Amino acid sequence: xxxxxxxxxxxxxxxxxxxxxxxxxxxxxxxxxxxxxxxxxxxxxxxxxxxxxxxxxxxxxxxxxxxxxxxxxxxxxxxxxxxxxxxxxxxxxxxxxxxxxxxxxxxxxxxxxxxxxxxxxxxxxxxxxxxxxxxxxxxxxxxxxxxxxxxxxxxxxxxxxxxxxxxxxxxxxxxxxxxxxxxxxxxxxxxxxxxxxxxxxxxxxxxxxxxxxxxxxxxxxxxxxxxxxxxxxxxxxxxxxxxxxxxxxxxxxxxxxxxxxxxxxxxxxxxxxxxxxxxxxxxxxxxxxxxxxxxxxxxxxxxxxxxxxxxxxxxxxxxxxxxxxxxxxxxxxxxxxxxxxxxxxxxxxxxxxxxxxxxxxxxxxxxxxxxxxxxxxxxxxxxxxxxxxxxxxxxxxxxxxxxxxxxxxxxxxxxxxxxxxxxxxxxxxxxxxxxxxxxxxxxxxxxxxxxxxxxxxxxxxxxxxxxxxxxxxxxxxxxxxxxxxxxxxxxxxxxxxxxxxxxxxxxxxxxxxxxxxxxxxxxxxxxxxxxxxxxxxxxxxxxxxxxxxxxxxxxxxxxxxxxxxxxxxxxxxxxxxxxxxxxxxxxxxxxxxxxxxxxxxxxxxxxxxxxxxxxxxxxxxxxxxxxxxxxxxxxxxxxxxxxxxxxxxxxxxxxxxxxxxxxxxxxxxxxxxxxxxxxxxxxxxxxxxxxxxxxxxxxxxxxxxxxxxxxxxxxxxxxxxxxxxxxxxxxxxxxx
Amino acid sequence: xxxxxxxxxxxxxxxxxxxxxxxxxxxxxxxxxxxxxxxxxxxxxxxxxxxxxxxxxxxxxxxxxxxxxxxxxxxxxxxxxxxxxxxxxxxxxxxxxxxxxxxxxxxxxxxxxxxxxxxxxxxxxxxxxxxxxxxxxxxxxxxxxxxxxxxxxxxxxxxxxxxxxxxxxxxxxxxxxxxxxxxxxxxxxxxxxxxxxxx
Numbered sequence: 002x003x004x005x006x007x008x009x010x011x012x013x014x015x016x017x018x019x020x021x022x023x024x025x026x027x028x029x030x031x032x033x034x035x036x037x038x039x040x041x042x043x044x045x046x047x048x049x050x051x052x053x054x055x056x057x058x059x060x061x062x063x064x065x066x067x068x069x070x071x072x073x074x075x076x077x078x079x080x081x082x083x084x085x086x087x088x089x090x091x092x093x094x095x096x097x098x099x100x101x102x103x104x105x106x107x108x109x110x111x112x113x114x115x116x117x118x119x120x121x122x123x124x125x126x127x128x129x130x131x132x133x134x135x136x137x138x139x140x141x142x143x144x145x146x147x148x149x150x151x152x153x154x155x156x157x158x159x160x161x162x163x164x165x166x167x168x169x170x171x172x173x174x175x176x177x178x179x180x181x182x183x184x185x186x187x188x189x190x191x192x193x194x195x196x197x198x199x200x201x202x203x204x205x206x207x208x209x210x211x212x213x214x215x216x217x218x219x220x221x222x223x224x225x226x227x228x229x230x231x232x233x234x235x236x237x238x239x240x241x242x243x244x245x246x247x248x249x250x251x252x253x254x255x256x257x258x259x260x261x262x263x264x265x266x267x268x269x270x271x272x273x274x275x276x277x278x279x280x281x282x283x284x285x286x287x288x289x290x291x292x293x294x295x296x297x298x299x300x301x302x303x304x305x306x307x308x309x310x311x312x313x314x315x316x317x318x319x320x321x322x323x324x325x326x327x328x329x330x331x332x333x334x335x336x337x338x339x340x341x342x343x344x345x346x347x348x349x350x351x352x353x354x355x356x357x358x359x360x361x362x363x364x365x366x367x368x369x370x371x372x373x374x375x376x377x378x379x380x381x382x383x384x385x386x387x388x389x390x391x392x393x394x395x396x397x398x399x400x401x402x403x404x405x406x407x408x409x410x411x412x413x414x415x416x417x418x419x420x421x422x423x424x425x426x427x428x429x430x431x432x433x434x435x436x437x438x439x440x441x442x443x444x445x446x447x448x449x450x451x452x453x454x455x456x457x458x459x460x461x462x463x464x465x466x467x468x469x470x471x472x473x474x475x476x477x478x479x480x481x482x483x484x485x486x487x488x489x490x491x492x493x494x495x496x497x498x499x500x501x502x503x504x505x506x507x508x509x510x511x512x513x514x515x516x517x518x519x520x521x522x523x524x525x526x527x528x529x530x531x532x533x534x535x536x537x538x539x540x541x542x543x544x545x546x547x548x549x550x551x552x553x554x555x556x557x558x559x560x561x562x563x564x565x566x567x568x569x570x571x572x573x574x575x576x577x578x579x580x581x582x583x584x585x586x587x588x589x590x591x592x593x594x595x596x597x598x599x600x601x602x603x604x605x606x607x608x609x610x611x612x613x614x615x616x617x618x619x620x621x622x623x624x625x626x627x628x629x630x631x632x633x634x635x636x637x638x639x640x641x642x643x644x645x646x647x648x649x650x651x652x653x654x655x656x657x658x659x660x661x662x663x664x665x666x667x668x669x670x671x672x673x674x675x676x677x678x679x680x681x682x683x684x685x686x687x688x689x690x691x692x693x694x695x696x697x698x699x700x701x702x703x704x705x706x707x708x709x710x711x712x713x714x715x716x717x718x719x720x721x722x723x724x725x726x727x728x729x730x731x732x733x734x735x736x737x
Numbered sequence: 738x739x740x741x742x743x744x745x746x747x748x749x750x751x752x753x754x755x756x757x758x759x760x761x762x763x764x765x766x767x768x769x770x771x772x773x774x775x776x777x778x779x780x781x782x783x784x785x786x787x788x789x790x791x792x793x794x795x796x797x798x799x800x801x802x803x804x805x806x807x808x809x810x811x812x813x814x815x816x817x818x819x820x821x822x823x824x825x826x827x828x829x830x831x832x833x834x835x836x837x838x839x840x841x842x843x844x845x846x847x848x849x850x851x852x853x854x855x856x857x858x859x860x861x862x863x864x865x866x867x868x869x870x871x872x873x874x875x876x877x878x879x880x881x882x883x884x885x886x887x888x889x890x891x892x893x894x895x896x897x898x899x900x901x902x903x904x905x906x907x908x909x910x911x912x913x914x915x916x917x918x919x920x921x922x923x924x925x926x927x928x929x930x931x932x933x934x935x936x
Contacts, residue, residue, distance in 0.1 A: 009912040016886060018893045018908070047918050051887050053864045054872075059770045063784045068762065070788065071795040072755070371764040372740050409890055421861060431767050 004036055011037060015044045049422065056431045263682055264567055266560040266599065266607050269553045275563055276550045276571040278583030279348065279592045280305075281538070282509065284497055284521035286312035289679070290711070291523040293718045299679055306676035307565030310593050313672065313708055315665040317349035317591055325543040326350045326586060330634060330653050333662035335597050336670050336696060337677070338686035340605075342598040342658065345666050346551075346634055350543050350590040358541060358588075360457040361397040362414070366445035367430060368465035370405040374432035377523065378499040382464050385496075385528030386427050392536055393417030400448050401426050404441025414452045446486045453489070456642055458541055460492045463511070466499040483515040484582075490642065492542055492585070493517030496531070509568075516545055516585055530706070538587030544638040546583040546646065549594065550576040552633045557600065557655060560607040562684065564595040564673050576637060579646050586638070595673050597684070598631070629654045667700035668709065675716055678723065690720040743807035747799060762791060765808075768889055769815045775884045776819045778873050786818040805898065812889070812899045816881060823877060871921040875914060882907055883914030 007030055013019045014027040030037040267275070285308035292299045320327035327349045335341035365386065373379040393399065397417035402410050412426045445461045453459055483493065493515030495508050512519035518539065520531045531539055548571060553561055563570075575581040586592065599605055631653045637646040662670075675693045677685040693716050701709045741749070743761065750757040769790055773783035793799070793814050799807065872880060881900060885891045891899070893907045900907065 008916075009908055012912040012915055013893070013908050016893065016911070043919060044915055047915055047922070048887060050864060050868055050922060051918070053861055054775075054868045055865075056767055056771045056888075057774060057780070059766060059784050059787055060780075063788070064762075064766060067788045067791050068759070071758065071791055074792065074795045370740065371760075374763050425861065431771075432764070 004034075004040075007037060008040060011041055012044060015041065015048070049425075052429050053425055055425070055428050262567065263680065263684070264563045264565075264570070266562045266597075266684075268560050268607055269555040269558045269601075273555065274550055274552055274573040274576075275561065275596070276548065276573050276576045277563060277566045277594070278569045278571055279547045279549065279586060279594075280307050280566060280569050280584050281311060281586060281590050281592055282308050282512065282519040283312040284509065284519045285309060287521035287523050287527050288497070290715055291521075293715050293722065296718075296722065298722050301680050304676055304679045305565060305567075306673050306680070307569070307594065309676045310565065310595065310669050310672045311591070313668065313712075315347055315349075315591050315593060315669065317347045317665075319349060320351050324647075324649060325638070325640070328634065328636060328649060328651050330651065330657075331663060331666050332598075332631060332653060332658045333660070333666055335686075336667075336692065337674050337688035338597075340600075340603060341686075342600060342631075343666075343670055344596040344598055344632065344653070345669055346549065346594045346596070347665070348547070348586065348590075348592040348636075350538065350586045350588055350592075353537055353541055353543070353588040358394075358396075358458075358537075360454050361417075361540065362400075362449060362452045362454045362457060362459045363397060363540070364400045364402060364445045364449045364452075364461045366402045366404065366441050366461055366463045366465075368405070368441070368463075369403045369430050369432050371432055372466055373405075373499070375499055378466055379430060379432050381522065381525065381528060382496075382498055383427050383430060384525055385522060385532050386464075387424060388529060389532040389536065390417075390420055390423050390427070392533060393420070393423075398452060398454070399423050400445075400452065402441060402445045402448060403430065404444070405432070410444065410448060413448065443482065446482075446491060449491045450486075450489055453491070458492070458641075459490055460494060460517075460540060461515075462494045462496065464496040464498060465508070466497070480510060480514045483511060487514070487516040487582075494539055495519040497521040498523075513568075513584075514582070516542070516582070518585060518587065530708075534706070535587075535589065538590040541588040542585045542641045543588050543590075544586040545641050546579070546581070547586050547592075547636065547638040548576050548581075548583045548646075550635045550637075551596070552635070553598075554627060554630050554632060555601065556628045557631045558598050559601045559603055559605070560599040562597045564597060565676070566594065576635070579639070579644065593669050595669060627652075629656065631655060631658070664700040664702050667696050668702070671696040671700065672712065675712070675719070679719060681723075690716055690723075747794070747807055750794075751797060758794070761794070765790075765811055769811060772812065772884060772889055773815055773819050775872060775888060776816070776877065776880060777822060778869075782819075782822050786815055786822060789818040790814045806895070809891075809895050809898045812885065812891070812895075813901075816899055820877075867922060871918055874921060875917050879910055879914035879917055882910035883918075886911050 007027070010019060010023050010027050011030075014024065019027060027037075031041060282305075285303065285305035288303055289299050289309070292303065317329045318327055329347040329349065330344065331347075332342055332344045335343040367382065367386075369379065373382075390399075395416050395418035398414045399412060399417060400410070400414050401412040401423075411430075412423065415422055417423075442461070442463065445463070449459055449461050487493070493512055494517050495512040495515075497508050497520065509519050511517075520527075520539070522528050522531060550573065551561075569584065571581065571583070584592075599607065633650060633652045636649040638649075639646045659666075671693045674685070674688045674696075675690075676682075678688055678690060678693070694713060697709065697713050697716065701713070704710055741757075741760075743764070746757040746761050746764075750761065766787065770783055770787045773786040774780060777783050777786065790811060794811075798814070799810055872884075875883070878900075882896055885896045885899060886893075893904055893911075896907045896911075897904050900910075902910075
C-alpha cells in the first residue's frame with residue numbers, strides 16, 4: 002500500500018473510525034514510517050488549529066425571537082385543533098359540562114378582569130350561575146368522574162393531547178388564599194388522585210403551582226387559555242387550566258442523598274476501640290451553602306458534619322521529622338452539653354514546596370452532557386479550570402477527556418507550559434447530549450494509565466453533576482471499576498457542580514473508592530479555593546489509607562461518640578489490615594475529628610446495656626497503670642506509592658483537659674453544633690443557633706479568606722429556615 | 738434520576754409539555770447554531786437557519802415514530818436550511834464575499850482576560866482568522882463533513898446519515914477536507930502554521 006492510499010486511513014484513524022484490520026495497518030505504518038507519523042501529527046495539529054475557532058453564542062434576542070415564534074405557532078395550532086376534530090369537540094363539550102361550576106366560579110372571581118374575546122363562538126352555560134354554584138361538592142366530583150367515563154378512549158386521548166398543549170398560563174388572578182370550599186375539596190381529591198395517574202380526576206386539576214412556575218420560565222406571556230362557552234344568552238368566555246396528560250413531578254428536583262444514621266454513644270466497657278478512616282472532603286458544606294443560600298432547608302442526608310468541619314482551615318503546626326503529618330489533640334468541655342467533654346483530633350498534612358512537588362499526569366474528565374449547560378455548571382467549570390491551568394508547571398502533563406453520548410479525548414498529555422492550547426481546549430467545551438459517565442471514566446483511566454508517570458502524581462479529575470445514565474451506570478459496577486484502577490496508582494478527584502439533578506451520594510462514593518477527594522463547587526469563590534489556593538491538597542496526595550483508631554480508657558471515659566464520619570467507620574480489625582482502603586491526605590490538608598465524651602464520673606444512663614453473661618465468670622479488673630490517661634490515638638498511613646502502613650500513636654492525659662480552649666477548638670465545635678442542628682440530631686443537647694453564632698464570632702480569628710464569616714452568614718440564614726422548635730429543642734426535650 | 742433523552746423530550750413536547758421544548762432548545766441551540774455558522778460563514782444567516790430548525794420542530798416535522806435519532810435529524814434539517822441559504826447566496830455572492838472578508842464587524846473572538854498571555858493571544862487570533870478564511874474557501878461538501886466531525890463530534894455513521902451518503906464517502910470527504918486545510922493553512926501563513934507546512 003503506498004502512502005497516498007494510507008492517508009485517508011490515517012485520517013479515519015485519528016477519528017477512531019477505522020476497522021480492526023485498518024487499525025492494525027495504520028498502527029504498523031505509524032511504527033515503521035516517519036512519513037506516516039508526521040502525517041498523523043499534522044492531522045492532530047489541524048484539528049487543534051480548527052478548534053481555535055470557538056463556539057459562538059447566537060445573540061440572545063434571536064434566541065428569544067425563536068422561542069416566541071415557536072409558541073405563537075403553538076397557539077395557532079391549538080386553536081385550529083380545538084375547532085376542527087369532531088372527537089375533540091365532544092370532549093371539550095364534556096369538559097365544559099363537567100367543569101362548569103369551576104368555570105363559573107373562576108369567572109365570577111375574576112370579574113372584570115376577564116374580557117370576552119372577539120370572534121369566539123357563542124354558547125350558553127348549562128344552567129345559570131346560582132344553580133351551578135349550588136352544586137353539592139361531592140356530587141360534582143362524582144359527576145366529573147362519571148362524565149369522563151362516557152367519552153370513549155380515543156376521544157379522551159385526543160382531547161388530552163389538545164388541551165395539554167395550552168398548559169402554560171400566567172395566573173394573575175385569584176390568589177391562593179381565596180380558595181373556595183369547592184376548590185379545597187377539589188384540590189384535595191386531586192391530590193389523592195394524582196397518586197394514581199389513571200384516575201380521570203387528574204384531568205381537571207386547576208391552578209397548579211408548578212405550571213405557574215413553568216410559565217414564568219418562558220419569559221413571555223400567553224393569554225390565559227380561553228374557552229368559548231356555547232349558549233343562547235351571548236358570548237361568555239371562561240378560563241380553564243387544563244392538565245398535563247400525566248402528573249408532573251413537583252419541580253423536577255432529583256437530587257439524591259444517602260440517609261446516614263448518626264453515630265451513637267458507645268460504652269467504653271463494651272467498645273473500647275473506635276476506628277475510622279479520615280475524610281478530607283468538603284463537598285457537603287459547599288452543597289449546604291448552596292441550599293441555604295437558595296432558601297432551602299437542607300435534607301438531613303446532605304449534612305455530613307465531618308465535611309463541614311473539614312471545610313475550614315485550622316492552624317495546626319507543620320509536621321516535624323519524617324511523618325507527612327502532625328497530630329494535634331485538644332480536649333475541652335462540650336459546649337452543647339457542659340457535663341460532657343469534647344476531644345478534637347487534628348491532622349496537619351505537610352505543605353509541599355515547588356521543588357518537592359512530584360511530576361504530574363492529570364486527566365481532566367469533563368462532563369459536557371446537556372445537563373451541564375446551566376451557568377453554575379459548565380461555564381463555572383471552565384472559569385475554574387482556567388484558573389487552575391494558570392497554576393500549572395511544565396512538569397504537569399494535562400489531558401482532557403469529555404463525555405456526552407460518547408467519550409472523546411480532547412487533549413492527550415499536553416505540558417502545563419502549553420497553557421494556550423489547554424485554554425483553548427477548555428474554551429471550546431460546550432454542553433449537549435446525554436451522559437455516558439461510565440464510558441468517560443474508563444477512557445480517562447485508560448489515558449491516565451497510558452501516560453503513567455512512575456512515582457509521580459497520576460490523577461483523574463472528574464468534573465460533573467453526577468448524573469450518569471448510560472452504560473455501566475450501576476453504582477456498584479462503577480465503583481468496582483474504580484477500585485481496580487486505583488491499584489495502578491491512579492487517584493481520583495471528583496468536582497461536583499450544579500444542582501437539580503445533583504447526585505451527591507454517587508459522587509462521594511466514587512471519590513471514596515477511587516482513592517480520591519471530593520469537592521462541591523458552587524461559586525467562583527469556591528472554585529478558587531479548591532483549584533487555586535488549595536490546589537496542592539487537591540492534586541497531591543502525601544499519605545493514603547489514613548486510618549485512626551482511638552482507645553478510650555474506661556477509668557476516665559464512660560462512653561464516647563464520634564461526631565460525623567458515619568460512612569467512614571471501620572471495624573476494629575481493619576485498622577491493622579493494610580488491604581483495607583481508607584481516606585487520603587493531600588499536601589497541606591487539615592483533617593479534624595471530634596469525639597463527644599461522657600466522663601466515667603457521670604451518672605448519665607447511656608443505655609444499650611446487656612445482661613450479665615451467664616456462662617462466663619466476670620474477670621476481675623486488673624490494676625493497671627495509665628489511670629490518668631483519657632485515650633490513646635493511633636494512626637496508620639501509607640506513603641502514596643507504598644503498600645505497607647506506618648503507625649503513629651499519641652496519648653492524652655486528664656491534665657491536658659483545658660478550661661480555655663483554643664480558637665480552632667471553639668470554631669470547629671461551633672461548626673459541628675451547626676451540623677447537629679441542621680440534622681436535628683438527638684444528641685444536640687442545648688445546642689442553639691445563637692450559641693453557634695456566639696462561638697463562631699468569638700473564634701473568627703484572622704479569617705484571611707472570609708470562610709468563617711461566611712459560616713456566620715449561613716447560620717443566620719439557617720436560623721430563619723429551620724423551625725424554632727428545632728433550635729431550642731424546647732418542646733421536644735423529653736419526647737425522646 | 739435519568740436525564741431524559743432527546744427523543745423522550747420531543748415526545749413529551751409533542752404530548753404538550755412546553756418545558757421540554759425549552760430543554761431541547763437549550764441543548765441544541767449551540768451545536769446547531771455553530772454548525773450553521775461554520776457552514777455559512779456569517780452569523781445572520783446562521784441565526785436564520787437556527788430559527789428554521791426550531792420552527793420545523795414546533796410544526797411537528799419530526800416524526801416521533803421515526804427510527805432516526807433526533808440529533809441526526811436536527812443536523813439534517815440544519816444542513817438543508819444551510820444549503821438553501823447558500824443557493825440564495827450564490828446570486829448575491831459578491832456582496833457576501835466582500836462583507837465576510839472584512840470579518841472585523843462581527844465579534845468573532847472574545848478575549849478572556851488573562852494578562853500574561855497577550856502576545857500568545859494575538860497569534861491565536863490570527864490563527865482563528867486563518868482558519869475561518871480557509872473554511873470559507875473550502876467546498877461546501879467537504880466542509881459539512883469536516884465540521885460535523887471536528888466541531889460537532891458526530892460519528893462517521895451519523896455524518897453519513899446527515900449527508901445521505903455512504904460511510905466510505907464520509908471517510909473520503911473528511912480526508913479531503915483535512916488535505917484542503919493543510920494546504921490552505923500552510924500557504925496562508927507558513928510561520929503561523931509552520932508545523933504543518935512541511936508536508
